[in-house]
Amino acid sequence: MKKITLVCAGGMSTSLMVNKMKAAAAKLEEDVEIRATAESKFKDYENDTDILLLGPQVGFMLKKLKDTYEPKGIVVDVIDSVDYGLMNGEKVLQKVLTL
Numbered sequence: 001m002k003k004i005t006l007v008c009a010g011g012m013s014t015s016l017m018v019n020k021m022k023a024a025a026a027k028l029e030e031d032v033e034i035r036a037t038a039e040s041k042f043k044d045y046e047n048d049t050d051i052l053l054l055g056p057q058v059g060f061m062l063k064k065l066k067d068t069y070e071p072k073g074i075v076v077d078v079i080d081s082v083d084y085g086l087m088n089g090e091k092v093l094q095k096v097l098t099l
Contacts, residue, residue: 001032002031002032002050004021004034004051004096005035005036005042006018006037007038007055008036009038009058017079017087018036021034021089022089025093027090030093030097046072046074049074051075051096052069052074052077053077055078056078056079056081062077077095079092080092
Protein backbone atom coordinates (compact mmCIF):
# COMPACT_ATOMS: atom_id res chain seq x y z
CA MET A 1 0.00 0.00 0.00
CA LYS A 2 1.28 3.44 -0.96
CA LYS A 3 0.79 6.15 1.63
CA ILE A 4 0.32 9.57 0.07
CA THR A 5 0.25 12.87 1.94
CA LEU A 6 -0.84 16.10 0.26
CA VAL A 7 0.22 19.40 1.77
CA CYS A 8 -0.79 22.98 1.17
CA ALA A 9 -0.61 26.16 3.18
CA GLY A 10 -3.49 25.25 5.48
CA GLY A 11 -4.53 21.75 4.47
CA MET A 12 -8.01 22.84 3.43
CA SER A 13 -7.95 22.89 -0.37
CA THR A 14 -6.00 19.66 -0.57
CA SER A 15 -8.76 17.94 1.42
CA LEU A 16 -10.99 18.30 -1.63
CA MET A 17 -8.31 16.73 -3.83
CA VAL A 18 -7.90 13.87 -1.34
CA ASN A 19 -11.59 13.01 -1.71
CA LYS A 20 -11.31 13.03 -5.51
CA MET A 21 -8.19 10.87 -5.38
CA LYS A 22 -9.82 8.39 -2.99
CA ALA A 23 -12.78 8.06 -5.35
CA ALA A 24 -10.40 7.45 -8.27
CA ALA A 25 -8.45 4.88 -6.24
CA ALA A 26 -11.63 2.97 -5.43
CA LYS A 27 -12.64 3.02 -9.09
CA LEU A 28 -9.19 1.78 -10.16
CA GLU A 29 -9.00 -0.68 -7.25
CA GLU A 30 -5.70 0.79 -6.09
CA ASP A 31 -4.52 0.10 -2.54
CA VAL A 32 -3.53 3.56 -1.30
CA GLU A 33 -3.92 5.64 1.82
CA ILE A 34 -4.33 9.35 1.08
CA ARG A 35 -4.51 12.27 3.52
CA ALA A 36 -4.05 16.04 3.58
CA THR A 37 -2.37 18.31 6.06
CA ALA A 38 -0.85 21.73 6.37
CA GLU A 39 2.83 21.91 5.42
CA SER A 40 3.63 23.02 8.97
CA LYS A 41 2.18 19.76 10.34
CA PHE A 42 3.76 17.31 7.88
CA LYS A 43 6.36 16.22 10.43
CA ASP A 44 3.51 14.33 12.16
CA TYR A 45 3.22 12.12 9.04
CA GLU A 46 6.77 11.93 7.70
CA ASN A 47 7.36 8.44 9.10
CA ASP A 48 4.10 7.20 7.56
CA THR A 49 4.40 8.68 4.04
CA ASP A 50 5.76 7.19 0.82
CA ILE A 51 4.82 10.11 -1.45
CA LEU A 52 4.56 13.76 -0.50
CA LEU A 53 2.55 15.89 -2.92
CA LEU A 54 2.61 19.66 -2.71
CA GLY A 55 -0.32 21.81 -3.68
CA PRO A 56 0.68 24.33 -6.37
CA GLN A 57 0.43 27.19 -3.87
CA VAL A 58 3.37 25.72 -1.91
CA GLY A 59 5.28 24.48 -4.94
CA PHE A 60 8.03 26.98 -4.17
CA MET A 61 9.02 24.66 -1.29
CA LEU A 62 9.81 21.73 -3.62
CA LYS A 63 13.61 21.94 -3.43
CA LYS A 64 13.66 22.34 0.35
CA LEU A 65 11.27 19.43 0.90
CA LYS A 66 13.06 17.21 -1.63
CA ASP A 67 16.37 17.90 0.11
CA THR A 68 14.81 17.08 3.49
CA TYR A 69 12.64 14.07 2.70
CA GLU A 70 13.97 12.26 -0.37
CA PRO A 71 17.05 11.02 1.56
CA LYS A 72 14.51 9.43 3.93
CA GLY A 73 12.92 7.56 1.01
CA ILE A 74 9.92 9.86 0.51
CA VAL A 75 9.16 10.86 -3.09
CA VAL A 76 8.32 14.58 -3.30
CA ASP A 77 6.47 16.24 -6.20
CA VAL A 78 4.14 19.15 -6.97
CA ILE A 79 0.59 18.61 -8.20
CA ASP A 80 0.07 20.03 -11.68
CA SER A 81 -1.75 23.35 -11.29
CA VAL A 82 -4.29 22.61 -14.05
CA ASP A 83 -5.17 19.22 -12.56
CA TYR A 84 -5.37 20.85 -9.14
CA GLY A 85 -7.60 23.65 -10.36
CA LEU A 86 -9.93 21.17 -12.07
CA MET A 87 -9.76 18.85 -9.04
CA ASN A 88 -8.88 15.99 -11.39
CA GLY A 89 -8.18 13.39 -8.73
CA GLU A 90 -7.93 10.55 -11.21
CA LYS A 91 -5.19 12.22 -13.24
CA VAL A 92 -3.25 13.20 -10.12
CA LEU A 93 -3.52 9.65 -8.76
CA GLN A 94 -2.37 8.13 -12.04
CA LYS A 95 0.70 10.37 -12.03
CA VAL A 96 1.45 9.50 -8.42
CA LEU A 97 1.32 5.79 -9.15
CA THR A 98 4.12 6.23 -11.69
CA LEU A 99 6.46 8.04 -9.27
